[in-house]
Amino acid sequence: MLGGISLIAFLFLWIRLYQLQIIQSDKFQARSEANSVRVVEELPGRTLICDRNGRVLVENRPSYSLSLIPYEAKRNPHTISELSIILSRPQSELQALTQNKGLPSYQPVKLARDIDFHTLAAFKAREFHLAGVSYHFDPKRFYPYSVAPHTLGYIAEISESEKKKFPSRKTGDIVGKSGIERQYEDILAGRKGYHYMIVNALGQITGEIEDKYIPPRRGGKLYLTIDLDLQILAEKLLAGKRGAVVALDPRNGEILAIASAPKYDPEVFTGVLRSDDWQKLQNNPDVPLLHRAIQSGYPPASTFKMVTMTAGIEEGLVDEEYRHDCPGYYRLGRIYHCFKRDGHGELTPIEAIEQSCDAFFYKLGHQLGVEKIAHYMKIFGFGSKTGVDIDNEIAGIVPDKQYLDKRYGAGKWSKGLAINISIGQGEILVTPLQLAQYCGILAMKGLKARPQLFLEMHQGNGEVFQSKPEITHIDIKPATFEVLRSGMRLVLSGEDGTAKWLDDPRWHLAGKTGTAQNPHGDDHALFVGFAPFEDPVIAVAVIVENVGFGSTHAAPIAVELMTRYLEISEVPQIVAEEEPADSTGDSASDI
Amino acid sequence: MIFNRLKQQDLGLLFAVITLIGIGLVVLYTVTSSNQTGISTTFQKQLLYGFIGVIFMGIAAIFSPRVHYTFAYLFYIVSCLLLLGVLLWGDETKGAARWIDLGLFSFQPSEPAKIALVLVLARYVTDKKYDPRKPLHIMGTIAVTFIPLTLVLLQPDLGTSIVFAAILLAMLVAIGTPFSYLLLMITPICAALASVNTIVLLIYIIVIILFAWGMHMRMGMLILLIIANLVISLGTPELWNQLKPYQKNRLISFVNPEADPKGSGYQVIQSKVAIGSGGFSGKGLGRGSQTQLKFLPEQHTDFIFSVIGEEFGLIGATGVLALLFWVVYRGFHAALRTKGKYSALICIGLSIIITVHIFINIGMTIGIMPVTGLPLPFLSYGGSFLWTIMISVGLILGVGRRWKEYTP
Structure with missing residues (x-):
């Protein structure tokens, strides 16, 4: 009788194995991939904007930003305190950023934009102790001649309402907010590329699935009629x-x-827009933000x-x-x-x-x-x-x-x-x-x-x-x-x-x-x-x-x-x- | 002469055991070693444990059942003393005191206690005076079991106490204890489980009464059954509050692992993902992403079966399951063939130990059992447990090859 019970127990285990490995296999395979494959975006670099003779009015400069996966920060409490020293910002402020509004806790949150090389170097030195922290290249606009700010417009992080206009974009993406940058957003932004990185349980990248790589479609040059x-x-x-x-x-x-x-100065809107700069522009009685030629x-x-x-x-x-x-x-x-x-x-x-x-x-x-x-x-x-x-x-x-x-x-x-x-x-x-x-x-x-x-x-x-x-x-x-x-x-x-x-x-x-x-x-x-x-x-x-x-x-x-x-x-x-x-x-x- | 000795052995059982240890070592090697770190000390240790285990098995097989029949009570008393000792002086890991440090290595006294319990129960119930129909005698078996069970539960080690309870139950069934008594023993445990919900509990009590009625149980027995069930079911919420938080979490996450996917349910989810994603033929040795990228926790100890499921698929998992079943089957086979009552009972008891470990461990990796920390026989990393199982197999071999002899 006991032998019979044992046999039933083994059969029971086997049936469950069959269920997991054959019937539900697809579901678990997908989850296994989602576990270990992290999609990393490669930004295409925004299209340059030139005058009618090809002189560059708006170009890109490298800019780095620092992101953190909130879930990792929770698992490793020292991360926040170390970042606080590296970024010279109070811990409470960083903590607040990681406790964000209903986003899944494995989605990276941008902690700092346009960090300088000193900060970047300080981070790189500690990178392997800071699980879940990563840096990204962001497009930052640079204006060699500082001309036509009203017409060229500026770029900034996408807002909730703009997501409806650009359904393919997600939080943290940079989009044109006004002028030419907004009008020709679709062609200026290029198309993102995607790396499929293999990550381990600590969130560290251990390799890349190279045949899945989608290269970005780089922007070219937009010639304006302006001389x-x-x-x-x-x-x-x-x-x-x-x-x-x-x-x-x-x-x-x-x-x-x-x-x-x-x-x-169009540079005001590149990098991090400081609220006092914004206030100054907003409250100026001469309304410098108004494009008088059309508004x-x-x-x-x-x-x-x-x-x-x-x-x-x-x-x-x-x-x-x-x-x-x-x-x-x-x-x-x-x-x-x-x-x-x-x-x-x-x-x-x-x-x-x-x-x-x-x-x-x-x-x-x-x-x-x-x-x-x-x-x-x-x-x-x-x-x-x-x-x-x-x-x-x-x-x-x-x-x-x-x-x-x-x-x-x-x-x-x-x-x-x-x-x-x-x-x-x-x-x-x-x-x-x-x-x-x-x-x-x-x-x-x-x-x-x-x-x-x-x-x-x-x-x-x-x-x-x-x-x-x-x-x-x-x-x-x-x-x-x-x-x-x-x-x-x-x-x-x-x-x-x-x-x-x-x-x-x-x-x-x-x-x-x-x-x-x-x-x-x-x-x-x-x-x-x-x-x-x-x-x-x-x-x-x-x-x-x-x-x-x-x-x-x-x-x-x-x-x-x-x-x-x-x-x-x-x-x-x-x-x-x-x-x-x-x-x-x-x-x-x-x- | 050695060949003659070997020929008398159950070669199929030996083959299954050696193969399983080999598979365990291969998996252990792939999950703990890498090109950078070289051969891991974990692998080297387990290799050593394996050799020692084979020697222990051989020694255990040499002795006639007569020997351990004689010393059964002594083993039992020593085991209980060790369990008491571990409670008083043991090392604490993960909030549980289970280890005794012997300088060169440390070991878990709860492991040999499993064998000792089988021996002492087999000895106790084969006594000429033992009558399986006398409640007092049954109470004796319960008392014998409850001493080590309580000591283990105090560590606290829920998994091992379940093994002890299973041994007791198997022995009582094997000796021919009347069904009504068994019902009286088992149903309160079910009542404890049913007590989580008042409606479930009510339905359960009604079912028990109707069942007992249908069996024409005596009135006194019936009342006892109902009282026992009521006491336990009402006392369970109290007992629940006594559990350690990690034990509660494990039980909760067993019922619903997705409730806290990053907490205690994490292990089970990752294990199911590992096994499920292995599919029919597996991802290949050393290619399991769940395993190699460390999403799978405790992969060389409690969750080693998940690695097998992921890397070798249903084929590999079925093969391992078949080998494990063969070991258990040969245990019961030896029990059926031997002429001695005691010998048969220890084969049954030891096979039940192995079966319960297999069922609870694999059941845990595939999400049908709670995470109790019971290792998988022959495959999981760890010396004390491997030796316990090897000695068990040795004892079964010892009985098996003497099937023609008259043993106790």
Whole structure:
């Protein structure tokens, strides 16, 4: 009987063995692998960002961070105290980091980012006594020229909400937070590689399963449309001011320079962001973190007059014969003053742009009304985002009937609002980028290109992606552009041009000044311009806040940028004395 | 002459024993030695223990059962004194005093006590005056067992006390103790287990009563049975509180090893993973990741079977299980063939020792028994235990080859 019981006992053991080793074998094999194989990521190194000529704007520097597996720290209490000495941080702080929110205790927690070599060496010396502690290479951005921080953006650890946007990323990963870094995160980040390391029960790596290794797909080079020389110049010209500059190629929308002032040091966001640095940036009254070129709305002031003129011509109110006698004011219920109180006298449409006569446009605005002006504003791209390839762009405001009804109540607003709007004042808000695009449309006689920053992507494997310009044509008659462009040319070349002292003998420049009245302080200075007049290659918009006249504070910046660009790109210069022989000829006869 | 002697022996049993020790040594070598450290002292020691064990086996086989029949009580008394000694002067490891330091080496007196208990019980119940139907006589066997059992339990060593209880039970069954008495002895233990849950306990008591009723048990016996069950089941929660925390953890983790996967359940989980991942043919000698990467704890002592399961798969594990069964089978075979009652009983008792160790140890590695720290016969590292088992085999051989003789 006892022998029988023994036999049953043995059979029982064998049945259980069969169950474990045959029936459930797959499950245990998987667990055995999970036990001993630890996946170690190999970061690909973030793609470099260059200007259009391949000069590196953003590169990578080695940076090391230290991680700890909480479970190991619990098993070896000396780990925390030793790390506390190595990192010169209190034990309680490190302890708190390891007791994290519901993550499994074998998942490494980052203790310190961007540790210096001294600390790294101190850790390496004790590495084998510190089970579960490891160091990683992290991408850290470095900015050789410290330019365009707003546009390039910065990178930082992924947030919970961003994990939804990038489902393949996990806690601790670095992602682009703003600007180009965010817009092109997918191609900039490359793809992680994976090592399958064999670890023992102490968490020490004993080898690697080499045939399972997946190499990272390294990032290559992202070429932006920005021209570094022009960008540096733009930032230099804006230094110490508040405002924005956008220069673009009107033929294809490629942004050559885009600057916002004041700027900040992009290095602030690399490595560990110190909270007092962050506070300083956040609380600065000049809002250095604001990308004024795309996130700030300004009244366009007189730079807007070409829109009103377009509406006037297209609606049949203005033709070549049209003349307006400016007495220095326009009366509609009350007196609307022209900026020239003693009046411009009789003006042709072209002269009205040249001399920026307010009274001329008051009358036109009154005749057109807000809806017609708004209609033509929208044609030029105002009131909607340009679609530039960085985020957080604002649309600005086009004061159409719908907007005014909402603002003041249906029908409760005065028709006189159109008079203010006609000279780019009042409810209108536009971004510097929209102004540059608008100026580009005028330069190209109706060709509208979406502004863009992406030029080319050179992948690590040699593949190249090129951007395609997005071009449309707006529905305005060529003759209308003749008037607008001639007027803009005269702003610089005409006897009474508002920026005539800035004309350059080498190329025909064109533009329009603007001075925006500002209820909160001094006037904003504005200028939009393009060059060369005949075959434009650059269109510029400049806004400087609270400095006074556009002709004296914004126009010189724009002209310097345009002439510098024409120099760099070696645009053929005109023969001397050809300058007065303008395409319209009107300016000469009007002296 | 030696050849003649050998021919009389149970060669199959000898072969199984030597093979098992050999397998144990190979596994021990792979888990403790490496290219860097060379041949480990653990392996060298076990090799030495093995040789000494074979000599002990030979010596034990030489003696006629008559010899140990004569000295059974002496062995028993010496063993109990040693167990008492270890309680008073023993070395403590892991919160339990089990070892006596003899200078050159240390040993566990609880190991030879297992043999001594078998001998003394066999001797006691083969006394002409012993009547398996007399409760007083049965109480005698219980008393004889409870002295060493209590001493071992005080160390505390739960595993060995289970072995002692198993020896007693096997002897009583073998001598033909009436079923009702056995029921009276076994059921309180089941009652203790059932006492964890009131509903389970109630159902259990009802089942016992119906069972006893169906067997036409006498009324006095029935009442005794019920009282015993009630006393034990009500006293168990008290006893539970007396257990050491590590013992409690082991029992809890046996019921649910995943409850504390990094604590006391860790060993069992890792062992199951090791055996399960071995699959049909195993990962190969020295290739078991659970073993070689040290996820498997106590791999050269209590969990050596897990290494076999992982590295040799179901084939290897079945082979080892078959060899172990052969050893036990030959033990029972010798018991059946011998003419002496005492001789038969010691073969049964010693085979039961081996069986219980095998079942509890392997059961532990595959998660059907709690972690009690009982080693696996012939394979686990450790001198005292190996020698105990070898002497047991020697005694069985001694009985087996004298099957034609009239022995006690």
